[in-house]
Amino acid sequence: MTSPVSTQPMDPSGPTGRLCQWIDSMSLSDIPESIKTRAKYLILDGLTCALVGAHLPWSEKATNAILSIEAPGVSEVFGWERKISPMSAALLNSTFTQGFELDDWHSEAPLHSNSIILPALFAAASTRDSKTAGSSFLLAYLIGLEVGPRVGKALYGADILTQGWHSGAVFGPSASAAAVSKLFSLNAAQTEDALGIACTQACGLMSAQFESEVKRMQHGFAARNGLLAAILAKGGYLGIKKVYEREYGGFLEMFSKGNGRNPQFLIDEVTKGLGEKWQTENVKIKPYSAMAATHGAIDCVRKLQAERPEEMKRLGDVEKIVLEMGEVEFHHGGFEVQRPLTSTGAQMSAKYVAVTQIVDGKVLPPSFRFDMLERDEVWSLVERTTCVLTSGLAKWGQRVTIAFKDGTKLSAEVAAPRGVKPDLSNEEIVAKWKDLTKGVINDARRDRIEKLCFGLEDLEDVMELSAELAGITNNPIA
Template identity: 55%
Template sequence: MAENPSQSSPAITAELCEWVNSLQLADIPDDVVTRTKYLVLDGLGCAIIGSRLPWSETGTRAVLSMESAGSCSVWGWNKKVGPLAAALLNSSFIQAFELDDFHSESPIHSSSVVLPALCALVQHDHSSITDSQFLLAALIGYEVGPRIGFGLWGGDILSRGWHSGAVFGPAAAAAASSKLLGLSVEKIEDAIGIACTQACGLMSAQYGSMVKRMQHGFASRNGLFSAIMASQDYTGIDKVLETPYGGFISTFGNGGTRDPPTTPHRITENLGKNWELQNINVKPYASMAATHGTIDCIRKVQEQHPDVLSDVEAIDEIVVEMSEPAFKKGGWSPKRPVEMTSAQMSAPYAAASQIVDGAVLVGQFTPASLDRDEVWKWVDKIQCVHNTEFNKDKKTMWFQRMTTTFKDQTREKIEVFVEAPRGVKPLLTNEEIREKWKMLTGGIIDVETRDRIEQIVLSLGSGADLAELVELLGRDTEKLRGF
């Protein structure tokens, strides 16, 4: 790699790459390793339920129309394509139903970036990749993605209109793929340098587009591409994270609203000591993360005042106060008729679903469910507002307060407050993730296949059969009822 005289220290990229290269499973606490397995299981469950949704089918048919047969499974389709196309499609399946994991401070859907790239490499690379190597590479990807976001204040970039996970994700996929390929420190830096120049994603994709489901797939594909290119001696941008002109942090940090606008030191701060992987949240609801606090506010009202939300005509207004990131991403009200992506990104719609059905899961977003008068009457009653007091720090960004007022002005208003939604505080337990896995895959794959995938994933690092895992994922799945 040629030196660029404009580059400056500290050498954050090099430090990160050295850590990726040297890390071994023996260096990692057992609970972190175990949590990684459950994150993998959750990601695969999201992919299985998402593989045959209408937008997944549209995307798959389009990609298959321009791709030749290859060595890597398209999950749920009994088809094989090249590694890049497989990573792109399989990621879009994980993202297909807004059920996949996210990091609460540094927004990225890690499984959708990491797992498709690694599983494609297992089938594309004909060397002997062990389950321990796969587990370690996945762990690295889960850890690196949020940390890349820390250099840009995490959610701040989301508030500015970037799809944060699609920006942070290429480096995470490149780091994980590089580890699985056994690349040297120098080649890992090449891979991350190639990956970071492909980072992009616009949050306007949330307003009804199919491409919202695929943007993390661009990150997974591009990170995988970068590692494969680096393995073949193709060089990338040297010191890409810290370079002052045209570097990743300096460029994406341009226009940052925080003081200072970027914090690149946080990318490697306490690396290998504090595990950000432990702060990855698994979703209990099938909607965008910023809507979860709103759902939990509704649940509080339903639990504390069981009859209050039984009559929409008695309600004057429900006002939800949110932080800026939550408000910008989820505080808007969709118009009828609504497409599923938009409904899942809207806090008023998610809240209305909780009021009517007592749930915000798969059944609330079928075409028939999206067109119900009783839901839309509640959507019209709910207004989200930005509370600047909730912008102070990473803790307050999850705060939501809901106030319900009545047409009968003699009735006392009802106010509830949620510090953080379920899945963030507290995190879902490993056993709850297993329950979610079984719920998601029920009726989509047979019980024998479901139990075998679970067994393989939870025994990663103990001689699990990766070849069988990727073969099972490639089998045909059933379509989700109602879609």
Template identity: 50%
Template sequence: MLETPLSTESVTQTLSEWVAALDWESIPDNIKERAQYLILDGLTCALVAAHLPWSETAVNAILRMESPSGTCPLIGWKDKRTGPLPAALINSALIQGFELDDYHSIAPLHSGSIILPALFSLVAHLRASTDGRKVTGKEFLVAAIVGYEVGPRVGMALGGGNILSRGWHSGTVFGHAASAAASSRLLNLDSNQIEDAFGIACTQACGLMSAQFESSVKRMQHGFASRNGLFAALMAEARYKGISKVFERPYGGFLAVFANGGDPAAPDEVIKDLSVEWQTLNINVKPYACMGGIHATIDCLKELQSKNDIQAADIRSIQIEMSEPAFKHGGWKAEKPVAVIGAQMNAAYIAAAHIIDGDITMHTFSSSMLNREELWQLVPKIEVIHQTEFDELPNHADKMCTRTTIVLTNGDQLTTTVVRPTGVKRPLTSDEIIAKFHSLTSDLVPENRQEEIIQFVQNLENCDDMSEIFNLLNFDVPSPIA
């Protein structure tokens, strides 16, 4: 078993040594199983979003500027290949393409869209290399778990949702290190190279949250982290020198710079309880196609609608109370017309759609459903406010708390509070993740191929060549909202 702590010299060195030393036997079985199903969920998201309009625009634009004859396949695209870096960027944009991918409720980032694209690129890149290295399923899982562990820890060192409240796209800030860690592990780099990879990755970290309102680039920003972390690991493999001790350097160090203007950084969070408390278990799987901070709003409405006959015409007003990170992310005032990305990020819009339709699905955002007049008659009646008492809750996950109050035209008042939404209060089980895969891909993926993809992921431990998965993923998938 892996013993910790590995070093007391520095946070960056200790983390680098842990990444280099982690092996299959050191990881508990429940962590391996959870990682398998997080991988399946990532594939679900990519297949669903592969041919959405903004995804097709991204693929076609990137392939015009990058080699279309590379070795790395694109998920949900038949006979489309490119180099490892653009492939990581594209496949990440697909996983993030419809706001269905995983998220960490304490340190907000979408791990699958950062880690899996980089690793898939490496699988294909290494298989096509001179020595034709085959990546086994065990190697892939260990590398993925490394990424799932590193990303949230870097985020918690910066106060988690605090950086989101300040306007940074948190996942693209935390995610560069996660991609570098996972990629370095799959490349079998030594601890000195891994430290270089962290230094090369972290100097590229960025991401503006204003991308959420109307910009397609919001779908791609986690791809910057995936691509740049992979680039960092490949450069470190070649012994290109990165920034040493990048996490804890007081001047120009990663934590010092991104903590500036917020709470002081907590460097020890980066290496706290490595191989003891597994952050992989704290990665949530989304049941709804919208921003995670709005999930509690949906759960509130589901509860109220299950107990009351609520019609849009009978509503005088709705008040939605949220903590600061959720409010700043989803409490902004929506104006007609709203883009799909904006609709998925706005609590009032999502609430109105749920009241009218009784659910939030992929079809909520189809061209025929978006910007309906009946929906825009309800949105102005919805007020979203920052409830400071939720910010003071001691448990970080509890800060996703939302209180929703509906006042009807007859004067009746209906109210309920959800502290942790579906997928956080109780994580989606392996069977529920399979059910999500079946539900979302039933009209997109033939049934026999669905089962082959599930079985492949379930049997990663016995896989001798991960590149075989591309035989199941590289076909043209139709758009779910055409």
């Protein structure tokens, strides 16, 4: 006689087991209305980024390469009017969402949740025989938002960036697998399998930030791998049990090796505050098209431009620019850059981004077109800019000092960038959506997507929203 299959995790009282039981037990009614409302605006921001990114040059390069080997499938490719396999659709749609450094990030455990969770969920929904209600989609999305950062906080959050790992690509498979497991209504044991399969695929090298295009795709690996993990678990395939707390070869044990911390990792963070403290509240929305750790420098320059507008126009008289920043910001964005520079390298560089704000008065997609990356007036200032690791600044604080040839010095400091303190409001997210999609999609389509997004809880089938995303979009920097 075959033994009955357990629906419980291997160790229900352990960190992995408790997390899986929480995922299994959660319903939409357990989540505060304010969190559900904010989540719909976060989703809209993710869709903004995906549509804007769908036909960027590097997105088209990746898409054409994958379409050349893909047979027709069931999953929409956003902005392309093509359906392919769920795995490849999740990979590409994530790559679009991460395509221009416009997407969300988590302030305590850096990952770009929308580029991980949304592509995986839309692909997962396309595989189902029955309709996927918008309410089920929203619940699964929120599960992903809660799980990914908790896994990251167990590894000291942004600390992993200083070790050279791409944090979101490491934390992300857990978020994707958890979200899709919930959408598939997997029980706690199956969810444990999904997380175990997802975690063994986690990886991402932060050296991708310099000249590569693959930095744009690394969250896509997380989206795809978490989706694969949940599909395998749904089919009965067994994953690593107790994956977070295992001493030999466990996820936290391996990704924390050599970090010099004591304790090496924070296992309690995996389940700390579940259902009480909402990590969704720490998802931040970017006002600028650049890596989040550069935003403090941008805001310092904006402050100087507002307070000393005439001096800030004297670009030819600038002798030296000094950007002071903390450890994470310095390691992530304080690197040296050389001409020629790719758009990825430019958007990750504190030097280049700060100078872009000085020259253009804004940091948005058009500044990173290939021709714009070759401007002499920008490079002349970049060459006079230095990044300095500075202690004593606030957690997100940065300071910019500009010295002129006549001895004048202008200095500005911010304790935290816009989008962190204060957060972008829901109204500002809508304004970002309308501004960035202008010319990318028509107004009627924009209004339909916005209506479906905000009415998600009453939507009968989320594939109606997916179909709107699938239509052809325009390249915003063509």
